[in-house]
Amino acid sequence: MRALFDSPEPRRVSPGEYPMWDRALALLNRDLAVTLPQQEPLQLLGLPPYDASEPENVYVAMANGEWHGNCLYPSSPGSLASALAIVADAAQETVTERLWQAWPLCAEHGLGMHPRDADGQLSWWCAGEQLRRGPAHIRAAVGALDTLGESSRTQS
Secondary structure (H helix, E strand, O other): OOOOOOOOOOEEOOOOOOHHHHHHHHHHHHHHHHHOOOOOOOEEEEEOOOOOOOOOEEEEEOOOOOEOOOOEOOOOOOOHHHHHHHHHHHHHHHHHHHHOOOOOEOOOOOOEOEEEEEOOEEEEEEOHHHHOOOOOEEEEEOOOHHHHOHHHOOOO
């Protein structure tokens, strides 16, 4: 039994425990590999809840186990599309905060992109025009930055 103020120990979530999160994270890891090739894949970490009647807290973490942001609620994704949106936000929060840099960057504008629904597909959106650096645009579907070729690769 844990004392009230003891920090719970995180555990690496095994593949298959949260299939929707796994599928969504695999797509985000494709984008991470293209944009930050020196980084190892993101992973899911589970933390036991303080209240035993609650489900564990699941986070998107760096390969070294560091994370930042809100947890993924195990019962929240109703579809792969909703899981992808939730995991994309969590992955972006973790990468940005743990590495202290915007991620992913638009190769055309050098700006951080954000996940946005584009005709029913979650995509990386760049606000280029809003900052007078060219038109705002959809760069690629989340998980498809690798389909853009060398010109889309960013430097850290």
